[in-house]
Amino acid sequence: MIEILPDKCDFCGCCVGICPEDAIELKEAEINIIEELCTNCSKCIWSCPIEVLKFNRNGVENSSE
Amino acid sequence: MKNHYDVIVVGAGPAGSMAARFAAEKGVSVLMLEKDRDVGYPVRCGEAVSKAGIEEFIPSDSKFIASVIDKFSMNAPDGTEVVLPLEEKGYILERRIFDYELAKSASAAGAEILTRAYVNGLLIEDDIVCGVKFEYRGEQHEIKSKVVIAADGVESRVGRWAGIKTYIDFRDMECCAQYTVSNIKIDPNSLYFYFGEEYAPEGYFWVFPKGDNSANIGLGVSGMTGRKRSAISFLNHFMEKNHPDASILTQIAGGVPCSPTLEKIAAQGIILVGDAARQVNPLSGGGIASGMIGGSIGGRIAGESVKMKKPDHLLSYQKAWNDRLGKRHIVFDKIKNGIYNFSDKKFNSIAHSFSKVPMEKRTLGNLFKTALINNPSLIIDVAKVFVVK
Ligand SMILES: Cc1cc2nc3c(=O)[nH]c(=O)nc-3n(C[C@H](O)[C@H](O)[C@H](O)COP(=O)(O)OP(=O)(O)OC[C@H]3O[C@@H](n4cnc5c(N)ncnc54)[C@H](O)[C@@H]3O)c2cc1C
Ligand code: SF4
Ligand code: SF4
Numbered sequence: 001m002i003e004i005l006p007d008k009c010d011f012c013g014c015c016v017g018i019c020p021e022d023a024i025e026l027k028e029a030e031i032n033i034i035e036e037l038c039t040n041c042s043k044c045i046w047s048c049p050i051e052v053l054k055f056n057r058n059g060v061e062n063s064s065e
Numbered sequence: 066m067k068n069h070y071d072v073i074v075v076g077a078g079p080a081g082s083m084a085a086r087f088a089a090e091k092g093v094s095v096l097m098l099e100k101d102r103d104v105g106y107p108v109r110c111g112e113a114v115s116k117a118g119i120e121e122f123i124p125s126d127s128k129f130i131a132s133v134i135d136k137f138s139m140n141a142p143d144g145t146e147v148v149l150p151l152e153e154k155g156y157i158l159e160r161r162i163f164d165y166e167l168a169k170s171a172s173a174a175g176a177e178i179l180t181r182a183y184v185n186g187l188l189i190e191d192d193i194v195c196g197v198k199f200e201y202r203g204e205q206h207e208i209k210s211k212v213v214i215a216a217d218g219v220e221s222r223v224g225r226w227a228g229i230k231t232y233i234d235f236r237d238m239e240c241c242a243q244y245t246v247s248n249i250k251i252d253p254n255s256l257y258f259y260f261g262e263e264y265a266p267e268g269y270f271w272v273f274p275k276g277d278n279s280a281n282i283g284l285g286v287s288g289m290t291g292r293k294r295s296a297i298s299f300l301n302h303f304m305e306k307n308h309p310d311a312s313i314l315t316q317i318a319g320g321v322p323c324s325p326t327l328e329k330i331a332a333q334g335i336i337l338v339g340d341a342a343r344q345v346n347p348l349s350g351g352g353i354a355s356g357m358i359g360g361s362i363g364g365r366i367a368g369e370s371v372k373m374k375k376p377d378h379l380l381s382y383q384k385a386w387n388d389r390l391g392k393r394h395i396v397f398d399k400i401k402n403g404i405y406n407f408s409d410k411k412f413n414s415i416a417h418s419f420s421k422v423p424m425e426k427r428t429l430g431n432l433f434k435t436a437l438i439n440n441p442s443l444i445i446d447v448a449k450v451f452v453v454k
Contacts (some may be wrong), residue, residue, distance in 0.1 A: 012109055013220025014320025018235045018288060022225050027183050028101050047288045049240040049296035049318040 001055070002033050002044060008052045015044035015053060066179065066208075070096040071371040072364075073197050073210040074176070075184045075223050077104045079353050080339020081216030082167035083122060083360030084367070088214070089174035091368025096208065097171060098182040098199055105164030109319035110353070111243065111273050111281050112158040113256060118354030119156070119163075122361065123170065129163040130156045131275040135254050139432070141416035142261030142409035149427050155256070157273050157281070158353070167357075187213065187226045187335075193376075194227050194334030212367040212379060213335045216360060219320045221341035229329050233343060235288030237324035239268050239350055242296035243283025244304065246311040251280060261409045264303055266290045268405070269350075279314070285321055285350060287405070323347040325398045326391045331382045338363040344390070348397035348404075355390055362386055407440065415439045 009031050016024045023037035024044060045053045072088045074081045077099035085097040101107075113134070116125060134155035139147045172178055181202065188196035188207060196209035215223035224231040249272075251257065257272035264270040267287040274280050282304070286296050296318070304311060322343045330342040338344065339356035346355050362385050370378035407415075419427070419435045 010316075010318040012318040012320060013218060014238060014240055014318065016220040016222065017233050017320050017322060018238050020232050022222060022232070025185075026220050028181070043235045043288065046292040047235050047238050047240050047320065049242040049291070049320070051295045051297065 001035070002038060002040065002042070003054050004031055004033065005052050005054070006031060008050065010050060010052075012049070014047050014049060018043050018047045066096070066177070067094070069209045070094045070177075071210065072096075072212045072214060072367050073098065073208060074214045074216055074364075075197065076100075076216035076218055076339075076341065077164070077168050077178060077180070078216060078218055078339060078356065079164060079167055080341070080344070080356035080360035081214070082164070082171045083357045084214045084216055084338050084364035085171035085176035085178075086167075086174045087361045087364030088212075088368040088371075089171065089176040089364075091365065091372055093368045093371045095171075095176035096210075097168070097176055097178045098184055098197070099178065099180045100183040102181050103165075104168040104178070104180065105161045107317060108160045109241075109317050110160050111271050111283060112160050112275075113271075113273050113351065114156055114158055114353045116154045116156060118351075119158075119357075121354075122357050123166060125156070126166070129159045129166060131159050132157045132253050134256055134274075136252075136256075138252070138255050138257045139416065139419075140257065140259045141412045142263060143413045143416075145413060145416040145420060147416050147419050147427075147432075148255070148424075149429065149432060150424065152428065157275055160353075184217070184223060187223065189227070192333065194332070197223075211334070211371050211376070214360075214363055214367055215335065215337045215341045216339050217341050219322055219340045221337070224327075224335070224337045224341060227332055227335045229327065229332060229335075229337065231327060231337070231341070231343075233322045233324055235291075237322060237347075238288045239285030239321040239323050240288055240291045240296050241283055241285040241319045241321060242300045243281055243317050243319070244300065244311075245275070245279065245281050245314045246304075246308065247277070247279040247314055249278055249280055249282075249308050249311045251278075259303075260407075260412045265299060270299070270303060282308070282311075285323075321345055321350045321352065323350055323398075323401060325395045326386065329383070330386065331380045333376065334379070336363045336367060336379060336382050342386075344386070344394075346397055347394055348401045355394075358390060359386055362389060403440065404436070411439060
């Protein structure tokens with residue numbers, strides 16, 4: 001599962017633009033992953049310029065990447 | 066706030082403000098919704114723009130110009146610096162003020178603006194978009210409209226809700242980190258670019274002066290690079306090596322969609338403009354001027370379609386954009402892909418060849434020619450593009 005470190009997030013929207021599933025919701029200073037839509041493809045992690053997104057342990061084990 | 070508008074614009078960046086203004090100038094009612102508290106802030110931008118790029122829409126004004134640019138400094142991986150005088154002047158803007166002035170011009174044309182209004186859904190009837198749902202001061206609202214203009218930036222979701230594929234391939238996203246710093250010594254009238262593996266693989270690094278020894282210093286790397294190493298770690302490396310004494314005023318992250326425009330930017334009741342439509346110049350990553358152009362075309366056509374009561378007229382926006390810039394962006398994208406694959410060695414040899422060109426003959430066109438001579442395969446790419454076109 002994708003984990004966000006919300007205290008580090010700059011709310012820039014880079015991850016939202018690349019998410020193929022529309023699984024990220026971004027407000028002025030709030031960001032959420034919509035778990036029902038997320039496929040754990042990890043593209044948002046690669047695109048975050050400031051290392052805010054991570055796989056939590058659970059996700060790494062389940063992921064095929 | 067009324068419960069019906071002819072045109073609703075989502076997002077109050079340069080594209081949104083121009084869309085709102087040009088629609089309002091057609092005499093239709095316009096509401097622009099912005100999720101943030103202030104138009105123009107936070108600034109996620111290097112703020113470089115050409116004089117001509119903004120003067121199509123707003124007269125130059127010192128209140129939003131931080132510095133005037135008359136040259137480029139291109140820096141190859143081995144440290145070779147090539148200075149290129151610019152035939153046409155450029156600016157580093159204060160976008161916080163610039164964006165605000167653009168929004169003011171929209172409101173002067175008659176558009177209403179609401180900030181802290183977060184759009185979270187579309188009203189759709191019989192597959193036609195007919196309004197938006199939004200959260201405003203903790204309450205959920207719905208407003209109907211004849212046209213929705215999605216100007217919601219790189220993070221755009223509005224188009225997706227209308228069934229348009231808008232997400233961008235992570236390889237085409239330039240993932241950016243930038244510091245605005247003070248206490249650095251640079252030429253206040255020059256843009257500095259750095260290329261190569263060390264500073265910004267598959268992208269470039271910039272230092273843009275903002276007067277008073279301050280500057281925007283940042284970089285963009287493709288998501289492909291980001292997969293291995295984040296933009297911020299490249300930025301910190303550059304700062305330690307080149308400007309260890311700089312004091313950091315602000316830090317921002319951001320994404321620039323560097324691809325051709327989306328295949329579909331107009332549908333029944335909705336059009337997309339600016340970053341939301343991926344109208345950024347994919348070669349330079351500049352999206353201020355092209356976003357304003359996209360917004361102005363979209364706004365004008367939306368206004369006309371309401372006035373003429375011809376909903377289908379909205380679809381002509383697609384062609385109007387492609388004719389003005391969209392086709393050119395396809396060419397730029399191919400060139401970008403060629404240049405991004407350059408090795409450090411190639412960047413160095415281009416810089417060495419170009420260093421021999423006398424100052425008065427140094428133009429962007431000549432630099433490009435030098436790049437082509439150093440990389441014949443790129444010539445084929447470029448030629449193909451022109452022949453096919
Ligand atoms: C680091 C960086 C450096 C850059 N440097 C340059 C440069 O030097 N020169 C240049 O020309 N371009 C540059 N760009 C690109 C440029 O910033 C953008 O292309 C430009 O801002 C696009 O304008 P826009 O109006 O389409 O979108 P934006 O300016 O992003 O505006 C979109 C607006 O929509 C709002 N919004 C989003 N979602 C919603 C919602 N659901 N509801 C309500 N409002 C919403 C946002 O809050 C935002 O205000 C840079 C970009 C980055 C990230
Ligand atoms: S992992 Fe993939 S699907 Fe999930 S939020 Fe990130 S980009 Fe979207
Ligand atoms: S890309 Fe990173 S900083 Fe930007 S909104 Fe996503 S998680 Fe936050």
